[in-house]
Amino acid sequence: MRNSSHSLHRGSVRCCAICGGRFGLIRYYCWRTALCSKKCVDRFKARREADHKWLRWLRAA
DSSP: OOOHHHHHHHSOOOSOTTTOOOOOSOOEEETTEEESSHHHHHHHHHHHHHHHHHHHHHHHO
């Protein structure tokens, strides 16, 4: 019998980490995260930058 959580990690990524959409012919990567389009790459980078700004503010306080 397979462990369901273990079998989920064995396969390849099936959808975009940002929008949950399906991949086309080209798959983009940013920080080892599979993304479906340049738009999602930009959203991922903006989210990451916002997290960094928040953490800098938290350290300064």
